[in-house]
Amino acid sequence: METNKKINLKPIRAQKRFNMKTQKTQEFINGYLFLLPALLLLGVFLLYPMGMAFYYSFTDFYILRPDQKQFIGLENFTYIFQDAEFKQAFKNTAYFALLVVPIQMAVALGLALLINQKLKCKVFFRTAYFSPVVMSLVVVSILWTFLYNPNEGLINEMLGIFGISPQPFLTSPNQAMNSIIVMSVWQGAGFQMLIFLAGLQNIPKHLYEAASIDGANPLQQFWNVTLPGLRNVSIFIFVTITIAAVKLLVQPMIMTQGGPLGSTKTLVYHIYEVGFNYRDVGYASAMAVVFTILVLIITIIQRKFTGEERG
């Protein structure tokens, strides 16, 4: 009996092993077959230019003399530490990101909670809150420049109704960045609102029912059911807003040209200006390399923290 079993099992096992093997190679082939087009395109049009930029960062590449670039070692990188503008741009970018990320997340969550109620005209409200995302940043920036005009801008006009004296907004080194933050939150929050909304709809209803049976009030429900349920969505939003925030460029470029007194010059703006306007591709590339590494580190730290906390 026992021997019989063994004899019977053998071919089956072999077949299983064979299946496993073919499945493995199959998955290998299929995996790369599916991935290859994207990898090729990313490789040629993103990683290769990135590699070139990395190479440029060790040269004195000047746009007007593309054929005369020379290897200058780490000179570009050491200058970064002496570059007062870089230092200021770094500070401005950090300030922007540190404020915009939590504020925008809070606003987006608030909007999502509002929309997630039983409402009439839900679609209208959702579309309305999302509409700034659809508009070009350039357009929105021009528009807000009008609104922020200290003399005849609509915002000061409205503040006047409440007896608040006119504010300088974009023309003051102290207020310019904050004004850009307000406008950026307004412009971008609709996008994250939709993601939060999707996350809210994914929270099983029975959790709320259970909580209300336990006698939890709406606030407790929010703390104990909603927020934990949004954990993963929040991490995703957190990481993507951060990356977008540190890349800030269009708003200061159009609204303030980085001023007044450099108070809204950001890292990417500085890189753009040095590379395109001052033609110093070598130094701009070096800053881009440093920038990328910095953001990479931030992202890894974020992942570590958010990952560890997860039960």
Place this chain on the structure above:
Amino acid sequence: MSVMKKRLLVKNIILYIFMTLLAFIFLFPLIWMLVSSLKNEFQIFEDISSFKAFLPPAPNEGGYFANYVAAFERVDLFRYMLNSLIYTFGILICGLVVNSMAGYALARFNFPLRHFWLAVIIATLIIPPESIFLPLYVLVYNFGWVNTYTGLIVPFIANAFSIFLFRQFFLDFPKEIEEAAKIDGCSQIGIFFRIIVPLSKPIFATVAIFTFINHWNDFLWPLVVATEDQMRTIQIGLQYFMNQPPVQWGQVMAALTVTTIPMLLIFIFLQRYYVQGLAHTGSKN
């Protein structure tokens, strides 16, 4: 009872007023843009510092659509619009195919270096595109793609964010359906395009909107690659209206309105799927 009801009613009224106010705060640039496109130059600036900025002009101001007529006469906006549509839809359609396949591979297949590639793809999100434009331009030039749609489109087909969104979606996609198809003997590619894609409309809609928003507003790349007049996109056409003092703001607003409408339409039509598709972004980080 009636007190409760009353309280609920009051609460609801306050809620709706609040939400409508919010809606106005978010909608006002659109309104301003639309309304201003109907006004003449002088009126736009006369109204700008009061709520008249959001009210349409009196009807006797000599033709509501004068700015539109003028804008279309000045510039071949139709051609620019067509170019923008080709550019955006080129990236969008090719991108949906390429990125969904990549996302699927990263979600489903177990192959060597899978996590490495995922990390690389996510890392590319960080690079500021402005910093690689020059080498990218040289590359595209050497391919002979300057002033072609190919040069505009191909570099942006593969997109890390899209791949990531697709991957998140396919992670949650029930395996049973594919296994059933596999037993029926369809190949992996067949399974993907015949079974998975039709069942994944929400994520395709999401990525489509996302890609559209992203590239419809592109400026620097089309500017540099498409120098020929008949290759220009609408965003560059817009710059035309802003390029020289005195700027005709009424025409700017008209051109802007024309530029913004396709985006709004696409969002309004696809938004139902959009929210569904985004539901998976948070799962299994």
Place this chain on the structure above:
Amino acid sequence: MSRAKLFCVFMLMVVLLAACGNNNQETSTDEGSSVDESQAGAGVTELSMWIHQSGEEETEFYKKRIEEFNEAHDGEIKINVEVVMDDGGSSYNDSLNAALVAGNLPDVLALDGPFVASYADAEIIAPIDEYISDEDKEDFVDSILQQGTYNEQLYSLGAMESSVVLYYNKEIFEEEGIEAPTTIEDAWTWDEFMAVAKQLTTDDRYGLNLFMDYGVGEWYTYMGAPFIWSNGGELISEDGTTVDGYLNGPESVKAFEYVKSLFEEGVVSLTPSETQFESGNAAMALGGPWIAVSAENAGLDYGMMPYPYSEVPKSPSGSMAYAISTQAEHPEAAYKVMQWMTNEESVIGLSEVTGMPPARKSAFESMEEYNELPKKIMRDQVVQTAHARPTTPAYPVLTDAFAQAFHAMALGEDAQSTLDQQVTRVERELRRFNQ
């Protein structure tokens, strides 16, 4: 099984073709035409040319002139022109830079006057001294030759000049009983200018508009530099090797302090509205020739005065100019194009279309409007007091430094320390060219 497989593959191909097919078609036709251009009929010299996008009348005029050139040189030279976007910011230069790195520059290109030096320094554009006749050269106003000259060689020629004059609102001036000077000799000094500006400033009106709303950029340098020049200062040393002691020299500092005082006295706004001058909310304005156009459109009764001065009257100048690429295979033919685009007919035609002053003395003679007020002021400035912006390859950094400093004055910063700070930046950039 195999049928299903085939179907799947077929579907994939359909999707891919549908996605990318139409692009390829469009592409191939485009490539086809560019091949045609380079291999077209023997005997005809084909030239590529870039002009910058500007107002449609101006662009149409360029196109018309090029067409006429092609007709006049039928079977000999043919220009293929591309109109490249210029948003008044950096877009035209971004396009030029990209083309340059790829080695894709046209034979003849339009570029902004102050950039001539850097292109000449990098040997991207070629000197034209051997082609231009002395007689022809004599006819250009000095500032055009100044802006086109680098290391004592002439590289570029422009068809139009520009200037900044002091516009004034005639109605307000009559009310206040102020008489406007009509010649350079009678131009206001800084003190007179300040006194009048103060007198004209009221609670609901500024005395002066400096168009600070254009933003920190070329305008600040273009409009503001005469303050330094007229005070006997310079932005850069004569040999172009240093700005230390020039941009932050005592004459410059004093000039910047004067600018600062204009803001401190409240006679000029940092954030004027788009139409501040046209709508009568500013009594005077230091503006370009285009302000005459918009003031006329607004129905304003305006006049022009010469730019106020400290020691010597100076006024802004410079505009787009043409140059020839060093890679051009037929430089003589390219020069013919350049000559054509800047000959008397082109210069006069362009001036009529744009309202900008012409670049040739002979054109001033024959254009009547420049022989009477108000435009006579513009002519006198272009011919007598125009000063070109510095011809240095470090110009992009220098102009940004100047603009930043000018803006800092408006915000009430200290002149000396602001300028010292900016000088450090420019000095680093200059090192690249001083080796």
